Amino acid sequence: PELPPSGTQARVADLEHAPAVALFARRAQAARPSFRLTPDNVSAVAAVCRRLDGLPLAIELAAARVRVLAPDQLLRRMARPLDVLGMTAVDVPARQRTLRDTIAWSHDLLAPDEQTLFRRLSVFAGSWTLDGAEAVAAIDGETAIDAIEALAGLIDQSLVTTRPATEAGETCYSMLETIREFAVEQLAASGEIVPAERAFESFLIRLAERAESGLRGPDQLQWLDRLEQEHDNIRAALGRVLDRGDGRAALSLAPRLWEFWRARGYAAEGHTWLAQALTLGQISDTERLAAGAFAAGKLAIDVGEYATAERQFQISSRLWHERGDTRAHAEALGALAIVKLNIGAIDEAQRLLEDALEISRGIEDARGTASTLLNLGMLAREDGQSDRAIALLAESLSLWRQLDDPKWIALSTLNLGSAYHLAGRGDAAQRLLNESEELYSHIGDRYHLAVVALNRGHLERDAGKRDRARRLYADALRHFEPVGSIEGVIESIEWIAVTLANTEPVDALHLFAATAAARRARNLMTLETDARVFAASLAAATDAAALHAPQALHAGAAMTLEDARERAMAAASSPERPRARADR
Structure with missing residues (x-):
């Protein structure tokens, strides 16, 4: 039923x-x-x-x-x-006295090959496709089972169910959890559990290798969906290889998934998997260690752990340089520069990006050149060089359009839109942000949808539409939360406070003090362009609150981030009141 x-x-x-x-x-x-x-x-x-x-x-x-x-x-x-x-009860057949008896009765009706495939399929924690079934149909060099025929038998006995075909046209298969539990018991009793698990892990590593390439091209949405479909299986495989201390297998799988984890809101989870995998890596396995460190650094940025990100990118850069992989070395330098930008080390970021650009252009790496131009444009924007930022970001966007990479087109339009906003060109900014939002919605990237919402909120705030800006900032907060971006949550609350500074100054002071405490506790800096706006709004709220300001700041500093989040969301759902006039 x-x-x-x-x-x-x-x-x-x-x-x-x-x-x-x-x-x-x-x-x-x-x-x-x-x-x-x-x-x-x-x-x-x-x-x-x-x-x-x-x-x-x-x-x-x-x-x-x-x-x-x-x-x-x-x-x-x-x-x-x-x-x-x-x-x-005695009024039912013996085979129906227990659930195990019922499943066992159906199992005993299977042909030997069907029984073999049935138990091996229990290694899949989620659904699987035909290529997954074929991967476990032959282990240890034995003659392969005909997976299609065996699956047909399992479906006939209602031990395997089918799901609608994916957009790629592949049928998915699964077991009900109660049936899978019985299959796990059969696999354990067969003595095949180790080779079946190894075949399962090898299948996922091969899939991740193909996905890593696919995520850097026009088919990335299909690959994101495929990895989403396999995510429960990936989790199960990573758990097993980590439990047995197999660092080589863990670092063959996890580093290839960071773009998926970032795009689909699993940055915190992916960061945890990578941290565990890196602890098991062998010093001599420099290629996997370099890739793992790079991936861990990328996700560390998303969860606001800049010290960790800096350390991982330094390791990755050094290892790629030692291996003579010029392209990967330049990519690691560019990633390290973004960390430097976020911690306020502008000069270091500039030097690293110039080095990366020289390397990428020297080896005619179009992707490396495009990403470095993007990062240089972001740096110029934060340094107040609007014209230079727009030129660099426009050049990067042109290259990404030629490469037909939706993710990077979305990121380029987002950053170029932000640069146009700072240059006072709101119409151009809105057009680019709308394109970025549409692309990220298709990709399913909640982190960057949050960043788009912040930037759209800035446009509404500049137009004097504080209610609409506040709602967009609240949308950003709702996107940042499930992906584990504490820094994003803090920033969203800060921008909500900006919109309250003149009309609800006490609430604004509560939020400013709470977010300042949260930043200090986590050693998170504020970008200079944002810091100037926050400082001006804090001053305005302090002036408007008058005698109530010291108490409001003290109370806000004692609030938890969750309390501040609740206060901010409540303010975002309330209509704007007339400008406050506090007693002096």
């Missing part, structure tokens, strides 16, 4: 009328006539049904347990449903 809705917003009435919950209630009443669905137990019943994948037999077996267990107790015991669910 249809599963009940999930999430905290699911209403009791919706849960009660879900077919799976209704089935549970009927069978529970048959086992214990006094059982009733109540607001206190319906959520637990729904969770049990979801844990059992909506399987009617499994739900009936679970409901029979209410003779001795309340729904909450049953849910807590559902970590391994196959061990929990059974019945002692």
Whole structure:
């Protein structure tokens, strides 16, 4: 039957009328006539049904347990449903006395090759495609199982289900979790678990190698979607290789995924995986260590850990230089320059970027040249050189359009739009920001959608539309939060405070003081162009709050970042009031 809705917003009435919950209630009443669905137990019943994948037999077996267990107790015991669910009734076939018996009966009807593939497919934590099934169909050089025929048999026995084809036209397959649990047991008993896991990991490494190349071209959206589809499998593989201390395998997989993790909002998770992988790397394996350090540095920037990013890019730059990989060395220098820019070391950033540009142009690396021009344009923009920034960013954008790379086109239009805004050319800025937003929406990059929202908010603020600016800053905050960008959250709150400085000065002072404390605690600097606006708005709010200013600043400094976030979001949802007049 249809599963009940999930999430905290699911209403009791919706849960009660879900077919799976209704089935549970009927069978529970048959086992214990006094059982009733109540607001206190319906959520637990729904969770049990979801844990059992909506399987009617499994739900009936679970409901029979209410003779001795309340729904909450049953849910807590559902970590391994196959061990929990059974019945002692004599009016059902023996094969249906327990869930394990039912699955085992279907399993025993399989041909030998089908049984082999069934257990090996349990290494997939999520869905898989035909090429994934073929990867585990032959291990240790044995004769390959015909994966297509074996899958057909598994589907006929309802042990494997199919999902709609992807945009690339590939059919996806999966197992219900209760069935996968049985398959895992069969794999462990077969003695094949180690070679099956190695085949699974090798498949994902090969996929990541292809994706790494695909993410640097016009097909990057398809590759992002493919990696999203495989993400649960990737997590499972990384967990296994790290558990057994296999640094070579971990560094063959994780560094190739940083662009996916960044684009799809998993920067914090990816940063954690990479940090663990790097601790297992062998000193002699310089290529993988260099790639891992570079990837870790990229994601460290996103989570606001600039000291970590600087250290990783220095390691990466040195190792690539020692290996004689000029292109990768220049790329690491450019990344290090961005860290220097964010910590206020403008002169060092300029020197590093000039070195990187000379290298990239010397080896005729179009991508390296385009990315370095972009970084030089960002540097000129932050240094107040609007005309130079626009020229550099426009040149970079032209190159990226020639290379037909959507991600870099989006980043270039975003930064060029920001430069036009600072130069007072709002119409040109809006056009470029709209293009960037459309591209990032297709890519699914929430971090950069947040940055676009900030910049669009600046345009509205400049036009005197503080309410609209505040809502855009709140949109940015909502994008930054799930991707783990603490610095982005802080900056969004600061810009909301700017819009409150004249009309709600006490609230603005609360937010300015709270974000200043959060920056100090995390050693985060403010870009000079932003710092000037914040300082002016802080002064205006202090003047408007008059005698209330010291108390407001003291109270704000004691607020947690979460408190400041709640205060900022509340302000963003409220209409603007007339300009405040404080007592003096």
